[in-house]
Amino acid sequence: MLERAVQQVPARRVAASRSGAFARSADRIGDAVLQALCVIAALLAILLLAAIVYEVVGSASSAIGRYGLGFLFHRAWKPNFEVFGAAVALFGTVVTSLAALLIAVPLGVAIALFLSTLAPGRVRSVIGPLVEMLAAIPSVILGFWGILVLAPLLPAHVEPFLHGVFGFLPIFGAPEQSGASVLNAVLILTIMVLPIIASISRDLFLTVPRELTDGARALGSTRWEVVRGVVLPSTASGIIAASFLGLGRALGEAIAVAQTIGAGKAISASFFATGNTAASLIAQQYFGATDRMQVSALFYLAVILLVIGLVANLAAQAIARRFDVHVALAR
Amino acid sequence: MSSTPPAPADVPVDGVLAPPEEQAPLEREDPLAPLTEYRLDPARPLRASGHLRRRQLVSRTMDALQSASALIAVSVLAFVVYSVVSHGASILSISFLTKGPPLIETEPGGGIAPMIVGTATLVAIAAAISAPIGILAALYMTEFAGRRSARLVRLALDLLYGVPTIVTGLFIFALLVAGKSQMGFAGAVGLAIIMLPLIARATQEALVLVPRDLRQAVEALGVGRWRAVRGVVLPSALGGILTATVLSIARAAGETAPLLFASSVFSNGVSMNIFGEATPNLTVYIYKASEGANRFGWARAWGAALALLGFILVVNIAIRAFDARRRARLLG
Known part of the structure; x- marks a missing residue:
């Protein structure tokens, strides 16, 4: 104008x-x-x-x-016979991701509490970046470490101990010969998810108003009572959102899982046995996939992964938006 | 004013105060009578006992568990880094970094030079594709878009971030490789797809941080928007944009899944023919070594892992230091 x-x-x-x-x-x-x-x-x-x-x-x-949908429930994956079923892989995907989250969420929240409420400033400024460094390790290196360093240790030391103490649970069956196992993949996934949950939770805990925590302390609460009564309830939705982001990461991780899970073909209750996940099944067949139907079946797996991955991501954002917490992309 | 001791029943009374049975009963016949029965025993030691002691014990246990968790995370990092360094250092040398792998993979010696060159090439192309698009998309969200369209673009970027990297790899395969041969360029595009949401979202955050009065001052001068963007907005967000780009480069250098179907069947020599054949790269090389059972291949892969991890960690630490200084300056 x-x-x-x-x-x-x-x-x-x-x-x-x-x-x-x-x-x-x-x-x-x-x-x-x-x-x-x-x-x-x-x-x-x-x-x-x-x-x-x-x-x-x-x-x-x-x-x-x-x-069709039978793909999801059929167990055999035999490219030579054009028989493809994703049941083993999907079972493995669900089990490994949930188990990894089951370890990583409490551990990550505990680390976040340490960083946001317990540690003195100088310790915090050293430990915080170190935990985030975990997220910077490429998955292929983590998987390589898992199969060459962690794998020999598990059957020799960890599996007999777990079997001895928790052997009544079918997931801790008899120790196996090979170290490539569902347990190995779960541990590697835990390492990958942990920094995501820890750093988001820490940022959440730092947003809890000082008056609330100070007020609770002034009323005579112990440090843990402040955490349980004030800090965790006011950030619970954000932690759930962070867990969904971690879940999306764990579900979709192909490389490190392909290296450590041992490409098993059967569903086994024991964590010490080999298994497979949808993402790692795709990664394992990168050079052998020449047959058209096999390639198409791999894409079918990718569709499933894409759907679960996007749903997990959307859920995280919906929770975050609904409760007005800011869940930054974990770097 | 006669001193009235605090009402005994409202506050949790443990430890310091007299034990409950010695305290005044809650219901008294005459509510106005002074609470003389409520006594503080000055001789009692100031140590928590009973209920309070249990609460404090729980709290201390939880504190210890939190510290232990942090310790676990740090020791896992130390364990991984130590393994990579101790295995990788024994093979790392100038010739390892400047020679190619031996013709037969099961032989000792050789190096990883073609993979280093290839990874650098792929990541450079990916950055050249994704950085302009990511920065422009971020500019769109902060400078041009209305609320709704900005939200739509942000949603698309967040969803892109949520696409599993192996799915990105298959997408690139279907788009550029299927029916043709593998090519490095397709792998670079895959990496660019992974970098795009990282750069765009981080740039957007940096653009939002540009001080409001600075923007208003430019608008008051009446110059065109592109001048404002070029002269004021971008320069003052430059630090944040650079940080985002470099971090996403470090991230892309470590990605394997997008390259698996696009640039994995490569020869052992340096290849610059990115449109005709697969480009050798560090991550797929490590992945292949871990699938094989060949200790010389493993040794080279450890060396490759050390080179890659070293690059990524150094970049991360440097960016962190740079970012902390930048933020401190920005916030005064």
Whole structure:
């Protein structure tokens, strides 16, 4: 408006130097170009997501059409006979992710409590970054460590002990020869999920108003009573959101699990036996997948992973938004 | 004013105060009578006893468990890093970093130079693709979009972040590799897809932090928006954007799954033909070694792991130091 008014005054027009007029039109072009570029980039992000869904579902369509929902419950995976069932892998995915979360959530919350309420400033500024460093270790290195360092230790030391103490539980069956096992994969996944939960929870705990915790202390609560009565209840939704983010990470991790779980073909109750997960089954067949139906079956697995992964992510965000907590992307 | 002792029943009385049976009963016949029966025994030691003692014990136990958890996390990190360093250091040398692996994988010696060059190439291409798109998308969210469209883009980016990396790998396979041969470029695109949400969201956070009065001052000058963005908004968010980009580069360098179907069948030499053949890279090399049972391959993979982990940890530590200084300056 103002611009147009200025342009309508002849004297002003004459006075405007050539470079000034040029700068104004350059401004207008620059604005339009920048805005267009930004819109294109934003559209690209949305289109990319749509393309991933479209392409993955499209490539899976022949397997979906042939095997239908029975794919989810059929146990055999025999590429040579064109027999594909995901039951073993899906069972493994659920078991490993839940077990990893079962360890990582209490441990991560405890670390977050240590970092936000217990540790003195200097300790906090050292331990905090170290815990986040865990998240920076590439999954392939963690898996490599799991199969070469952790695997020999488990059957020799950990499994006999667990079997001896908790042997009445079927998940802690007789120790096995090989160290590649569901337990190994669970431990590696725990290491990967732990820093996510610890760092988000720590940020959450730091947002608890000081008056509340101080008030509880002034009423005579012990430190733990403050945590249980004030800190945890006021951040519970955020912790659940963080757990869902961790769950999404654990469900979708292919490489480290493929390295450590031992590519088992059967469902076993024991954590010491080998197993498989959907993501790692895909990763294990990266070079052998030449048959069209096999490739399509792998894409079917990817569709399942994509759905669970996106649902876990959406759930985390819905919880976070509903309770107005900020769950940053874990870096 | 006669001094009135505190009402005995309302506050939790343990330890310091007299034991319950010695205290005044709750219901008294004359409520106005002074509470003389309530006595504080000055001779009792100031040590918690009974109920309070149990509560304190629980609290201390929980404190100890929290410290132990932190200790566990740090020792796991130390264990992993120690393993990688101790195994990797024995093979790491100048020739290891400058030579290719032996022609036959089961032989000793050789190095990982083609993989280092390849990973650097792939990550550089991925950054060149994802950084401009990510930064522009972030600019769209903070500078141009309305509330609704900004939220939509943010949702798409968060969902992209939630796509399992192996699914990204399969997507790239279907899009660029299936029916053709593997190529390094496809792997780089896969890495770019992983970097995009990281860069965009972190850049957005940095853009939001640009001081409001700075923006208003620019607007008052009446210059075009792109000038404002180029002259003020981007420079003052530059630190945050650089941090985000470098961190996502470190993250992409360690990714395996997007490369598995796009750039995994590679030869042992340096390859710059990113559109024609698979580019050797560190992560897939380590993955293949862990699938095999060959101790010389393992030794080289430990060396590769040390090189990769060293790069990633150094970048992370450096960025952290840089970021802390930047934030301190930003917040005054």
